[in-house]
Amino acid sequence: MKFQNNNQPDPKRRAALKALGLGAAVGAGALASSGGTLTAEQRQKHHGEETFEDHWHSFFQQHYQRMSEEEIEVVLERLERKYKAIYGVEVKVENEQPLEGVVFGYALNISKCKGYRECVKGCTTENNQSKDPDLEYIRVLELEKGTMNLETADHYYGDGETKVPQPGKFYLPVQCHHCENPPCVKACPVKATWKEPDGIVVVDYNWCIGCRMCANACPYWARKFNWHEPKLPVEQVNPETHYLGNRPRFQGVMEKCTFCIQRTRNGQMPACQEACPTGARVFGNLLDPDSEIRYVLENKNVFRLKEELNTEPKFWYYSD
Amino acid sequence: MRRLFLALFALSFGAIGVFALDSSEIRSDHDSKPAAKQYDDPREAIAKVPAFVTDPSTDRLIYYPCSNCHGEMVKSNPKVRSLADMHVEVKLNHGQGRYWCLTCHNENDRDHLWSLKKQPISFNESYLLCGQCHFARQKDFFYGGHGKRKANWNGPKKLTNCTECHNPHNPAIRPRVPRVKPVARMGLEVVPSEMHGVHNLWEKHPGSEPTGKEEPKE
Amino acid sequence: MNLLRFLYDCGKTSLSGGRLYWTWIGVLLFFISMGAFTYMGQAQDGLVVTGMSDQVSWGFYVSNFTFLVGVAAAAVMLVIPAYIFHNDDAKRVVLLGEGLAVAASLMCMLFVAVDLGRPDRIWHLSPYPGMFNWPSSLLTWDVVVLNGYFVLNLLIPGYILYHQYHNRPYNKKLVFAGAVLSMFWAISIHTVTAFLFASNTARPFWSSALVAPRFLATAFCAGPAFIIITFFIMDKIAKYQIGNKVIDMLAVIVAVSMQINIIMLIAELFVEFYAEGQHSASAHYLFLGLGGKSGLTGWIWTAQAFNLTAVVLLMIEKTRKNRKTLILACALAVAGIWIEKGMGFVIPGFIPTPLGEIFEYKPTINEVKISGMVFGIGFLVFTFMMKPLRAIQLGILSNPELDRIEAVRMQDEQEKAHMEAQLKSYEESSKS
Numbered sequence: 001m002k003f004q005n006n007n008q009p010d011p012k013r014r015a016a017l018k019a020l021g022l023g024a025a026v027g028a029g030a031l032a033s034s035g036g037t038l039t040a041e042q043r044q045k046h047h048g049e050e051t052f053e054d055h056w057h058s059f060f061q062q063h064y065q066r067m068s069e070e071e072i073e074v075v076l077e078r079l080e081r082k083y084k085a086i087y088g089v090e091v092k093v094e095n096e097q098p099l100e101g102v103v104f105g106y107a108l109n110i111s112k113c114k115g116y117r118e119c120v121k122g123c124t125t126e127n128n129q130s131k132d133p134d135l136e137y138i139r140v141l142e143l144e145k146g147t148m149n150l151e152t153a154d155h156y157y158g159d160g161e162t163k164v165p166q167p168g169k170f171y172l173p174v175q176c177h178h179c180e181n182p183p184c185v186k187a188c189p190v191k192a193t194w195k196e197p198d199g200i201v202v203v204d205y206n207w208c209i210g211c212r213m214c215a216n217a218c219p220y221w222a223r224k225f226n227w228h229e230p231k232l233p234v235e236q237v238n239p240e241t242h243y244l245g246n247r248p249r250f251q252g253v254m255e256k257c258t259f260c261i262q263r264t265r266n267g268q269m270p271a272c273q274e275a276c277p278t279g280a281r282v283f284g285n286l287l288d289p290d291s292e293i294r295y296v297l298e299n300k301n302v303f304r305l306k307e308e309l310n311t312e313p314k315f316w317y318y319s320d
Numbered sequence: 321m322r323r324l325f326l327a328l329f330a331l332s333f334g335a336i337g338v339f340a341l342d343s344s345e346i347r348s349d350h351d352s353k354p355a356a357k358q359y360d361d362p363r364e365a366i367a368k369v370p371a372f373v374t375d376p377s378t379d380r381l382i383y384y385p386c387s388n389c390h391g392e393m394v395k396s397n398p399k400v401r402s403l404a405d406m407h408v409e410v411k412l413n414h415g416q417g418r419y420w421c422l423t424c425h426n427e428n429d430r431d432h433l434w435s436l437k438k439q440p441i442s443f444n445e446s447y448l449l450c451g452q453c454h455f456a457r458q459k460d461f462f463y464g465g466h467g468k469r470k471a472n473w474n475g476p477k478k479l480t481n482c483t484e485c486h487n488p489h490n491p492a493i494r495p496r497v498p499r500v501k502p503v504a505r506m507g508l509e510v511v512p513s514e515m516h517g518v519h520n521l522w523e524k525h526p527g528s529e530p531t532g533k534e535e536p537k538e
Numbered sequence: 539m540n541l542l543r544f545l546y547d548c549g550k551t552s553l554s555g556g557r558l559y560w561t562w563i564g565v566l567l568f569f570i571s572m573g574a575f576t577y578m579g580q581a582q583d584g585l586v587v588t589g590m591s592d593q594v595s596w597g598f599y600v601s602n603f604t605f606l607v608g609v610a611a612a613a614v615m616l617v618i619p620a621y622i623f624h625n626d627d628a629k630r631v632v633l634l635g636e637g638l639a640v641a642a643s644l645m646c647m648l649f650v651a652v653d654l655g656r657p658d659r660i661w662h663l664s665p666y667p668g669m670f671n672w673p674s675s676l677l678t679w680d681v682v683v684l685n686g687y688f689v690l691n692l693l694i695p696g697y698i699l700y701h702q703y704h705n706r707p708y709n710k711k712l713v714f715a716g717a718v719l720s721m722f723w724a725i726s727i728h729t730v731t732a733f734l735f736a737s738n739t740a741r742p743f744w745s746s747a748l749v750a751p752r753f754l755a756t757a758f759c760a761g762p763a764f765i766i767i768t769f770f771i772m773d774k775i776a777k778y779q780i781g782n783k784v785i786d787m788l789a790v791i792v793a794v795s796m797q798i799n800i801i802m803l804i805a806e807l808f809v810e811f812y813a814e815g816q817h818s819a820s821a822h823y824l825f826l827g828l829g830g831k832s833g834l835t836g837w838i839w840t841a842q843a844f845n846l847t848a849v850v851l852l853m854i855e856k857t858r859k860n861r862k863t864l865i866l867a868c869a870l871a872v873a874g875i876w877i878e879k880g881m882g883f884v885i886p887g888f889i890p891t892p893l894g895e896i897f898e899y900k901p902t903i904n905e906v907k908i909s910g911m912v913f914g915i916g917f918l919v920f921t922f923m924m925k926p927l928r929a930i931q932l933g934i935l936s937n938p939e940l941d942r943i944e945a946v947r948m949q950d951e952q953e954k955a956h957m958e959a960q961l962k963s964y965e966e967s968s969k970s
Contacts, residue, residue, distance in 0.1 A: 018560055025564040029571025034579065034904055059658070063669045109465070117499035133503045139893060146520060150894035151819055156501045156510060163495035168530075174893060183740065189677035190662040191669045207669070209662050210585075210655015212595040213677050219740035221892045225595060225655065227505050228586035251584040252655030267472045278493065279468030279480065288474075290370060292464020300465055306892075309739050320466070504897070505591050513896045514830035 050085065054078055063191065064204045064244070075206075076243060083248060087232070091239045093247050096265040098198035104259050104314065105199075105286035107296045108173060111320040112280035115140055115157065115164035115171035122275025123175075126260060127246040128238050130230030137224065137257040138175040138272060145170050174305070175272070176201065176222035176257040177313030184214035184223060193254070199286075199314055200259050202244040210252040219306045220313070223256045259283075286314070362435050362448045369462035372477040375470075376444045377484070384443070390430035398427060413490040424449055424488070443483075450482045543937065544703050548926035551935055555925070558775065562921065566914045573911020576904050577652060585655055587904045593897035594888040596653070598905045601880035602912070603649040605760065607684075607731045608753060608879060610642035612761015613691065614724035615791055621717035627784040633698065633931070634772070635765055636720075637923040639691040643684050643727070645916035650680075652908050676734040683727045690720045699930050704937050728753050741887045743820035752802045753879070759795040760875040762788040763848075763868035770865060778928050782859075789864060792871055793852035796845060799875075803842070824886040829896040831889075838882045844874030 050058075061075060076093045083091035120138045129135040141153035145168050153172070158164065165171065178201050185194055185201060192208040195201050215223045229251040241247035242262035249255050260270035264283075273281040284291035296302065300318040359365070378384050390396070400420050403410070412420065426434040426441075433441040433449050441448045451458030460466035461479070468485075470478045485493070504510045522528040555563075580587050590597045616635035619628035651657055662668040663681055672678040694716045701708035732750035739745050766788050772778040810821035822828050827835050851857045851867035858864055890896050929935035 021560065022564050022567055025568040026571040029568040029573075030575045032568075032572045033575030033907060060667075062667065063662075066669075112466075114493070114495070115498055116496065117501075120502075121499050133506055135505075136502055139502060141893060144520075149816060150892075151816060151890055153894050155893070155895050156512070158498040158501045160500070161497065164498045165495060183738070186674050187676070187737070189671050189675040189681070190659075191671045192662075207659070207662060208656065209659045211650075211653070211677060212655070213675070215592065215595045216887075217738050217740055219892045221592075221895075224592050226584070227507075227590070228584040254655075264473065267474050269469070269471060269473055273468075274470075276468070277485070279466065279485065282464055282469075284464070284473045291473075292469060295463040296465050299463075306740075318465075320460075505586070507586050508589070508591055511831065511898065 050082060054082070058082075058206070061206050063207050065191075065194070072243070079243070079247065087234050087237050087248070089234060089237050089239055091237065091241060091247070093241050093243050094262065095243045096262070098196050098200075099265060101285075101287055103199040103286045104178070104264060105284065105293045105297070105316070106178075106259070106314060107282040107293055107300075107302065107316045107318055109278075109280040109282070109319065110170055110172060110317050112278045113140075113171045113173065113276075114278055115142055115166075115169075116277065117158070118275045118277055119173055119272035119281065122271045123257070123260075125236075125275075126238055126263075126271035127258075128232055128236075128241065128248045129255070130226065130228075130232060130249075131236060132231060135224055135226075135230070135255075137222070137255075138173050139221065141172045141174060142166070142169050143172055144168060172317065173272075174220055174222070175315070176218075176259075177220055177305070177311070177315035178257075178259060180312035180314060181310060183217040183219065183309075183311060187213045187217035189213060196244075198265070200244075200261055200264075201256075202258060202261065203254055203256065204244065205247070205249050205253045205255065208253040210254065212254070214254060219309050219311060223254050225254050226251050360439060362439050362441055363445070365448065365451075366462065370477060372462075372479045374444065374447075374479055374481040375484070377446065377481050378443050381443065384431070386430035396427055398422060410489050413492070414488065444481070446482050446488070450488075540704065540937070540939075541700070543939070544700055547703070547935060547938075551926040551929045552922040563918070566918045566921070569910040569914035570918065571911075573908045573914065576907040577911060580652070580904060580908060581657065585653075587902060589900050589902045589905065591897060591899070593891050593895060594885060594899035596884055596888070597899055598881070598901035598909055599649045599653040601884045602909055603646050603653075604731060604753075604884060605876050605880045606642045606646045606649065606916075607728055608757030608875070609761045609764055610639045610646060610687065611724040611728040611754070611757045612765065613639035614721050615758055615762050615788065616765070617717050617721055617724070619787065621714055622721070625787075627781045628787070630931070631765075631769065631780055631784055633695040633927055634768065634924065636691045636695045637920060637927060638761075638765060638768065639724070640688060640923065641916045641920035643688040643691070644919055645912050646684055647688070648912045648915060649909070652912065676730065676737050679730045680727075680734055683723065683730050687720070687723050687727050690716065690723055694720060695927070699927060702930050703935065705940055725754065728757050735883075735887065738887075740892050741820075742817035743824075743887045744883075746806075748802055748806060752799065752806075755795050755798040755802060756875045756879050757795075759792050759799055760872050760879075762795075763792045763871040763875075766792070766868045767865060767872070770861070772924065772928070776924070776928055778932070785864075786858070789852055789858050789867075792868065793849060793858070796849040796852065796871060800845065800849060819890050820886040823889045823896070824882065828890065831896055831898050833898045833900065834882060834885060837877050841874040841877035841882060844870040845878070848874060 057074075057078060062071070064072070067075065072095055076095060079093045080091060083089070083093070117140050120136050120140060123129075123137050124131070124134050127137070129137070139155060141150065141155060142157040142164075143150075143153050157166070157169075178195075178199055180195075180199070182193075182195055182201050189211065190207060190209055193201060193203045193214055210225070212225055215225060226249055230249055232248055237248070238246060240262055242258075242265070245258045245261035260268075260272075264270055269283055273283045282292050282296050284293035286293060286297075288294065296318055297316060300320075302316040302318040304313050304316055383389075400422075403421070424433050426432040428434075429440055431443075433443060433446065435441055435449060436452055447458060447461060451461070457466050461482075467482070468480045470480060472478075482488070522530075588597060588599075613632075613635040616628055616632040619625040620632035621629075651660065654660065663670060663678070665672075670678055672682070694713060697716075698708055698713065729750050732753040735741070735744040736746065736749045766785055769780045769785060773780055806821070807825075810818040814822065819828060823831070824834050824838055826832070848867045848871040851863050851870075857867070885899055889898065926935060
């Protein structure tokens, strides 16, 4: 140590060494850090140009249930501009209100389901999920006949050659059951997910903070998270969307089956029901005594998954 | 004395007659439901089911209208046989030999099918025919437990016709390859899991496995 | 004004030290910087850079969060003897415990923040303009109690130190009230975190009444053990003497808590494995592996071995009083609880998934680096708090204004004495 005079260490030198040492520590830390592990092509960033005003409004956007009709219109218009900028497609974001006197219900005939997974792919064609790998709302389980023990289920059946249905097996597609007593709604700390009057449990993608508490609470493994920016090729964009439904989502938010809210609130069938070639899926209005779903529930042997949890799911399974 | 004997004889026969009448009453149903009315138009059987429409099936039939040949040119042969000249591509795999072509196809009017009572049924309303045997399925079909409702869940109801899914000559649905299996999210891999434990009691007892004697579906 | 002076002086004390001190700060800054830049990558690319998945949606971050909530709650183990029972030895060190609580609860909140998918939307948690789903969502309870605990443990010691700095007595009643409040609050932060997990009936491994008591038991194990280690470091490096009685008291607390933890473990093992139903699948995965996958079995059995060794060492008086074995026991206890309550609790809740899938989880290097940043920040805050705390308690640091007043008073007294002496000599000379 160099001494200036009187055997006292030079304070200026000391201070300089200290600063240098600490700076080196910080710099070494920066060098030792690892950035994102995705390649440039794996990342699909929003390459649409957004004005500062849009950024500002987007950041400070209020909760859906607090906004008035006019405020929501403004939000929809901004989102349509944003999607146009990103995808170059005229994406329409609607906000159809729930129909009066309607609560949706779904029944699935496990005698008819053959495990084709057409519903899974029909859903991903309709709902603008991230692709490749496909983010899927429906998971089809292959179970051996004679058991309902889901631990023995095979999620990954089908090697491209083996045909379904396999002898001795039956198939159980599982998606969001839109419970009447949803544990995910209870768990969300910011009320980003709630149950609409027509029974659909929805997510406000502009409000979700991505804490994944709802995913822990769901007994049916129905809620999916966007771990990265969703990759949606332009040619696979479905431009008919709903604010609470299939509009393209963002990184860091939850999503799930919405009973195709953009279709069902317009009287159409959900995409999974339309895609199923065996007619195993029955969808309709539980409050209409003449509906098919009511007939099934009143006349067939129906059961629900994990009924002991009292979640009151609106998705039944039945057999012929 | 003879008159008494004759009287007794007549009485006993009369009694037998009364008993005979009575026994015919024993054979008859005691419940008060009236017997189903016979009708001419098969559509009357479904008069009370919820209203629906189906897409026409005749658009998808290659040879329709059948009367092009079966009007004047080809004479009808009602003998039960396997066809050798025409329609040989049709493999009748329905009913395991209990019936043949003219059980369903209208011998007098090949542009129509017919019921067991020989009433004409349109190809576009084939459910009226199928439902004669498959009546439980038919009830489900009308009310929503079978088949598929198309396009919308409210408003006018459009159903699939039976023949949209089932080939009437070979109705069983064949196994096919499913769509691609799910994958893990980007950056992770699915590691195949080993199923644990035996599922069925008989797997632990050698000699009691399923024999596979059940008819395999072709 | 005085407050600003106090804070400025505390800051100056924190930023003064020898070579060893600055090397320590440098090491911490290295980890913080490394983690900060890695976090920027995570913020840009999303949580895909972690090992979490839809199957295992909480991982290393929440595991550390769970462990640290326990450490934070352990400050109450010093608060009770110090302020409620007026144990003088405990009073000397209670502020250190509360400083640890501040650092630990800060780390908890940071771990939650780095785990969020949309940290830019954290304002959504405020009651207005955000939407606060209290009392329905357990996470909102956690936000309230953690922030409250953080503030409480900043204010109470800060209040005491502030008065010591000014050489003034503090209001004992106020401190007592605050201590009682922080006592209940400490229990609540850990119970709320336990309920956060136990509220999920979809996860049978967590949905047990034993989770909350077990959390408290392990908290009062790991926390005091960590405090003991801190005491020894401060004793050796900072020459801050701490009485053996306090250390022994804490060591006994660790021993008893660990015994309770082991009893609870045995209870859980019995319930899970005596009649193994489908709900025991997660426990089976943790302890024995499931479906050919056993990523956590090595860890959990190591943790149990650590815990058992620690409790034996602490139960035997000779090894408890011996400094070296005590440090070993405390380190084993901390490590064992970190494994058992962190990854050993959070991860098995997800395996198998509610649909029966067995999908394993391994933290990525990014997660470890970012966790290193959070730990670094916690240690840094703790170090920066300990320096002025020690200085004020040792009397080294006090209000310079006081020194001036003291100097003036001394000078006055000197002058007065001088004048009196002069008067006296005057009188004597006039007498003679």
